[in-house]
Amino acid sequence: MTLFDDGRTLSEPAPVAPLAARMRPRSLDEVVGHQGLIGPGGALRRLAEGGSATSLILVGPPGSGKTTIAHLLAADRRYRELSAVNATVKDVRAVIEDARSALANGGARTLLFLDEVHRFSKAQQDVLLPAVENGWLALVAATTENPFFSVISPLLSRSLLLRLDALSADDLREVIHRALADPRGFGGRLALSPQAEDHLITMAAGDARRALTALEAAGVDEGTLDLATLEKAVDRAAVRYDRDGDQHYDVASAFIKSMRGGDVDAALHYLARMVEAGEDPRFIARRIVILASEDIGMADPTALQVAIAASRALEFVGLPEARLALAQSVIHCSLAPKSNAVIVAYEKAATDVRAGLTGPVPPHLRDAHYPGAAKLGSGKGYRYPHDFPGGVVAQQYAPDAIADRTYYEPTEREPRAGARAAEMRRVLRGDEQPEDEPAG
Numbered sequence: 001m002t003l004f005d006d007g008r009t010l011s012e013p014a015p016v017a018p019l020a021a022r023m024r025p026r027s028l029d030e031v032v033g034h035q036g037l038i039g040p041g042g043a044l045r046r047l048a049e050g051g052s053a054t055s056l057i058l059v060g061p062p063g064s065g066k067t068t069i070a071h072l073l074a075a076d077r078r079y080r081e082l083s084a085v086n087a088t089v090k091d092v093r094a095v096i097e098d099a100r101s102a103l104a105n106g107g108a109r110t111l112l113f114l115d116e117v118h119r120f121s122k123a124q125q126d127v128l129l130p131a132v133e134n135g136w137l138a139l140v141a142a143t144t145e146n147p148f149f150s151v152i153s154p155l156l157s158r159s160l161l162l163r164l165d166a167l168s169a170d171d172l173r174e175v176i177h178r179a180l181a182d183p184r185g186f187g188g189r190l191a192l193s194p195q196a197e198d199h200l201i202t203m204a205a206g207d208a209r210r211a212l213t214a215l216e217a218a219g220v221d222e223g224t225l226d227l228a229t230l231e232k233a234v235d236r237a238a239v240r241y242d243r244d245g246d247q248h249y250d251v252a253s254a255f256i257k258s259m260r261g262g263d264v265d266a267a268l269h270y271l272a273r274m275v276e277a278g279e280d281p282r283f284i285a286r287r288i289v290i291l292a293s294e295d296i297g298m299a300d301p302t303a304l305q306v307a308i309a310a311s312r313a314l315e316f317v318g319l320p321e322a323r324l325a326l327a328q329s330v331i332h333c334s335l336a337p338k339s340n341a342v343i344v345a346y347e348k349a350a351t352d353v354r355a356g357l358t359g360p361v362p363p364h365l366r367d368a369h370y371p372g373a374a375k376l377g378s379g380k381g382y383r384y385p386h387d388f389p390g391g392v393v394a395q396q397y398a399p400d401a402i403a404d405r406t407y408y409e410p411t412e413r414e415p416r417a418g419a420r421a422a423e424m425r426r427v428l429r430g431d432e433q434p435e436d437e438p439a440g
Contacts, residue, residue: 018212018213018216019179019185019212019213019215019216020208020209020212020213020216022184022185023175023178023179023182023184023185023212024068024071025068025072027072028044028045028048028072031065031068031069031072032065032167032171032174032175032178032208033064033065033164033165033167033168033171034064034065034164034165037162037164043160043162044069044073044162047073047160048072048073048075054138054159054160055132055138055139055140055141055158055159055160056073056138056139056140056141056159056160056161056162057117057141057142057143057147057151057155057156057159057160057161057162058070058140058141058142058143058162058164059142059143059144059145059146059147059161059162059163059164060142060144060163060164060165060166061144061164061165061166061206061207061318062144062207062209062210063166063167063204063206063207063208063209063210063211064164064165064166064167064206064207064208065164065167065208066115066142066164067113067115067142069140069164070111070113070140070142071113073111073138073140074111074113076108077108077109077110077111077138078099078102078107078108078109078110078111079110079111079113080095080098080099080110080111080112080113080137081112081113081114081115082095082112082113082114082115083114083115083116084114084115084116084117084118084119084120084124085115085116085119087114089123089124089127092114092124092127092128093127095110095112095137096127096128096130096131096136096137098110099112099131099136099137100131100136103136109135109137109138110136110137110138111137111138111139111140112131112137112138112139112140113140113141113142114128114139114140114141114142115142116142116143116144117141117142117143117150117151118143118144118145118147118150118151122152125151125152125155126152126154128155129154129155129158132155132158132159133158139159141155141159147161165206166205166206166207167206167207167208168206169201169278171208172200172201172204172206172208172211173197173201175208175211175212176192176197176200176201176211176212176215179212179215180192186221186222189221189222189223190220190221190222190223190224190225191223191224191225192215192224192225193224193225193226193227195226195227196225196226196227196229196230199227199230199231200214200215200230201278202276202277202278203234205278205319205320214230214233214234217233217234218230218233218234219233248279251270251273251274252270252274252283252287254266254270255267255270255271255274255284255287256287256291258270258334259288259291259295259330259333259334260291260295260338262334262335262338263334264330264331264334264335267330267331267333267334268327268330268331271284271326271327271330275319275323275326281314281319281322281323281326282311282314284326285307285310285311285314285326285329286311288307288310288311288326288329288330288333289304289307289308289311291307291333292304292306292307292333293342293343294340294342294343295333295338295339295340296333296336296337296338296339297339297340297341297342297343297414298339298341298342298410298414298417299336299337299338299339299341299411299413299414300336300337302332303332303333303336306328306329306332306333307329307332307333309325309329310322310325310326310328310329313325314326337413337414338413339410339411339413339414340411341408341409341410341411341414342408344409345407345408345409346407348405348407349405349407352401352402352405357401357402358399358401359399359400359401359402360399361399362396362397362398362399362400363377363378363379363380363381364379364380364381364382364383364395365379365382365397366378366379367379368380368382382395383395390427392424392427392428393427394427394428394429394430395428396428397428406425408421
């Protein structure tokens with residue numbers, strides 16, 4: 001089923017159609033978000049106004065507007081729609097032959113919207129190549145996956161790749177307000193309480209279709225829709241969490257202290273509480289990275305690696321999938337042995353620097369690569385560690401002012417790093433030679 005009666009013109013959705021279908025934008029000017037693409041001079045604006053035969057691959061999360069944009073690009077073209085979930089090669093070939101026939105008889109060009117193109121095998125995608133190559137039709141393929149992994153290279157090279165981001169909270173708010181006011185929606189009969197509106201936006205998670213479906217599912221056609229009614233309709237309680245108020249700081253504080261204290265279950269609770277409430281996941285990832293050094297450090301050096309990997313996974317795949325990477329890092333950090341020796345060591349060193357205990361760099365450590373360095377004595381007497389057993393040799397590295405200072409004092413929970421640090425200090429003082437073993 002499509003929104004087009006005869007493949008040429010867009011028909012108005014029936015009054016009984018779902019709210020999301022009734023509120024589908026009728027022009028690019030009604031599209032919310034993606035202003036870089038649909039604003040003046042944007043790629044989609046140029047394609048729509050120019051009637052180009054350029055094929056597109058639209059990449060974006062559900063509810064970001066891929067289907068809507070395909071409908072709007074059709075304009076005065078014949079429109080055909082297939083989903084790679086259930087379409088066959090025979091279906092694709094039939095659309096291509098129909099498009100060629102229409103062109104040969106002086107008809108309008110066909111626009112084929114192929115949803116979830118990543119579900120087509122490489123052989124199935126190959127069938128599209130001649131039509132795209134020869135301009136028999138304009139292809140608009142949509143995917144939620146990384147197209148460089150799921151779409152064949154020849155099809156990528158023949159198409160314009162455009163990325164649609166999830167809608168922001170402000171974008172969703174505009175979509176909701178429009179549905180409440182527009183005659184196609186509630187025509188001003190319905191209002192939302194502020195709490196219900198915030199919950200609807202959080203629950204939608206950037207998906208306009210989800211927001212409108214949940215709004216319609218509440219079953220209230222007039223008056224004011226409150227939070228309790230919305231919660232019952234969508235079977236999901238609102239998380240009491242103010243991202244700009246005390247809840248933000250209180251929950252974040254409890255999250256860190258639970259990991260620091262080793263309560264993995266409480267830490268996961270607070271993680272879920274923040275994620276489900278729509279907290280910025282980058283904020284969560286940063287807090288885990290900080291904890292990995294501040295509260296674990298050399299007691300388990302891999303904690304920082306896991307935390308950084310979770311942060312990178314968040315950038316790479318985004319939510320909701322990245323919540324698992326965040327949870328994995330929370331579990332690792334919660335169960336890891338704890339030590340605050342790293343932050344204590346740094347603060348000791350910083351305190352001395354702030355107090356003016358710096359002093360000149362010892363002459364044998366100074367840069368000796370520039371002309372005239374030798375005349376100044378720079379680098380003279382430096383002992384190259386690799387020339388000595390164990391890769392360590394007795395010599396002074398610290399300025400005289402802090403030569404006797406000890407900053408890093410490992411706890412009993414980081415025995416290997418502690419033993420290595422003690423051994424190295426003895427060697428640097430000239431007391432013994434080290435074993436050839438790395439620290440950590």
